[in-house]
Amino acid sequence: MAITVETLDKLERRITLSLAVDVLKNEVDARLKKLARTTKADGFRQGKVPMNIVAQRYGMSVQYEVVNDKLGEAFAQAAQEAQLRVAGQPRIAEKEGGPVEGVLQFDATFEVYPEVTVGDLASLDIERVAADIDDAAIDRTVEILRKQRRTFNQRAADEGAQDGDRVTIDFEGKIDGVAFEGGKAEGFQFLVGEGQMLEAFEKAVRGMKTGESKTFPLKFPDDYHGKDVAGKEADFLVTVKKVEAQQLPEVTEDFIKGLGLADGSLDSLRADIKKNLEREVKFRVAARNKAAVMEGLLKVVSFDLPQSLVAAEADRLVEQARADLKARGMADADKAPIPAEMFHPQAERRVRLGLTVAELVKANNLQAKPEQLQAHIQELAQSYEQPAQVVAWYMSDRQRMAEVEAVVIEANVADFVLSKAKVTDKSLSFEELMGQQG
Template identity: 80%
Template sequence: MAVTVETLEKLERRITLTLPAEALQAEVDTRLKKLARTAKADGFRPGKVPMNIVAQRYGYSVQYEVINDQLGQAFAKAASEAQLRVAGQPSISEKEGGPVDGQLQFDATFEVYPEVKLGDLSAVEVERVTAEVNDAAIDRTVEILRKQRRTFAQRPAAEGAAEGDRVTMDFEGKIDGVPFEGGKAEGFQFLVGEGQMLEAFEKAVRGMKAGESKTFPLAFPEDYHGKDVAGKEADFLVTVKKIEAQNLPEVNDEFIKTLGLADGSVESLRADIQKNLAREVKFRVAARNKGAALDAVLKAAEFDVPKSLVAAESDRLVEGARADLKARGIKDADKAPIPAEMFAPQAERRVRLGLIVAELVKVNKLEAKPEQLQAHIEELAQSYEQPQQVIAWYMSDRQRMAEVEAVVIEQNVTDFILAQAKVTDKALSFEELMGQQAGA
């Protein structure tokens, strides 16, 4: 018999499911008899409990179980016959009025996947970025490596604090003469010129000598992370306890060998840095361009999004937020009252992008090929000391391979969009690229 599908609103549909009451009762009886073989009750040996007692004790739960099983099968069959792509779980409720001609009737309300209309990709505009690793980037990386291995020695008493020094001090801040939370510390250390303190604070400390005290005003920025003091002016009293000058190691054979480069040459060090930075640049450029391509198609695409999928994605984001809180050591993080509504815009964007990517993959055969998966894993492994172990680690786990496959598919989709769209190329400096948070 043909399935009648009723359209309620946009993607919402409803069908009527019927289950023969006699067949349902027969299945309930069968399950109760099977249950009776091991059922226990006071005054009876196991397996000897009378059926009326078994039915009284377990009848409702067994009936509920049977109806759920039968409804699931009936819904799957009806959706298949009607060639429906069901999104999310259906909501099923019994029709009023009881059985009709020995048939129990239920309404199944659900959503279907939309028809994703991508439009003309040749009209989509995308800005594609490029970036290169220059000598200045390599020089900065060398300096970072030197700072990671620097030592400190106490400055002579007559010398004041200078750029790069490690200063140990006591300080107390007051607003309108009143101390504020987080405004006092003893034996506090910071490195001058490395952005650990507000610029005005560092400026006041520069030139101070060990044992010297100073009071100075400091205006907190309006966007300061401490909301209680943001936009307010405080008076700080600081006393310098110790000043240590940094000593950066020379870039020589001995220093280079500590980095794991056997030949110890400056050329090999710079070549190794170049290779690592180029790999990072490649990943960031790819992420940036992927985001731009998907954003452009997202704006051009028109379709309704199943509410059930957005709700499910919101729930996943909530669980992810709780997991993050738990990882930070927050007590009772799994019970944190995080409303799913706050993730709704992000969830809808994710669902939309997922549907767009799926449509592009299906229509244009953009699935990940085995050789692409292998190449991507090998590239990821190159940043580790033992690449073969990393490759084996990925290849041995289905979930990790699924994550790799998703990345490769997204890159295939990105390449396809860029090949079709109106692309404007823009060269970014290394600094601009590294300062961006890329991604979709």
């Protein structure tokens, strides 16, 4: 039987589904009989409960299940016969008037995937970056390793706090003479000159001695994360309880062995650091270049988006935001009132790129090959102490493998687009690359 597909809007379609009442009744009866075998009721042995009681107890829910199952089967068959690429879930509603000649009819309204046409990739101008590891980057990493293992000794009473020192303070801030939430603490520690506090706060504490108190004004930035105080000026009273000078360990053989390098040589340490930095640079460069490719692709595609996919992606972003709030310690984060509408522009961009990437993959055979997946996992595992366990961790989970596959496919697409586009190569310093969001 030919399926009639009605076009309602750009991507919206409607078809009519028919279910025979006698078929539904037979299926409901069959399921109720199966339920009756295990049903228990007062005064009856298991499996001996009369069918009228079973039907009274479970009839409505079983009928609902049967109708849903049969509608799902009918819709899938109709979509296949009409050769429709359905996007998202259909909205199904029963037609008014009840059964006609023993048949129930339903309207299924849904969206289809758009025809995605990718424009001329050769017209794209894309900047491709690269970066190398120099000795200065290795030196800075050595200093970071030293700072991670530093100790602190209390300064003399007449010595003021300097950059790198750890200070212990009591403080209280007030706005227009009124204390505000989060503006008071006792025994609070921070490292001077390392950006842990607002610059004006650090400047005021720098040079203060143990036992010294000071009152100073501080204007919160307009974009400060605490919205109640953003853009406002507060007066802070600070009392320094302790000032401790940092003691950085020397880069000795024992220090290097403590980092897991058995021979304890400086050459081995620098070689190991370089290898790790090169891995990090490779991932960041790839992310930066992939972002440039994706931005370019948006310029050569134009098609309508299935709003059901956009809504689903926006909902996913809302759940991701709630999970982030929960990770930050927010109580009842899973109930946070986050409107999906605020994520719609981001969701539209993601859906458009996802459909574009899928079209490029299909048209140019850019699927992830098994050896590419294996190589990517091996590379990820190298930054861990037991790479084999990490490889097994990825390989044992289908969802994790799907995430790896998505990364490899995007890399294939990026390489393909770069091979077609007009590319300008740019060399970045290590600092420039690490300062960028990849």
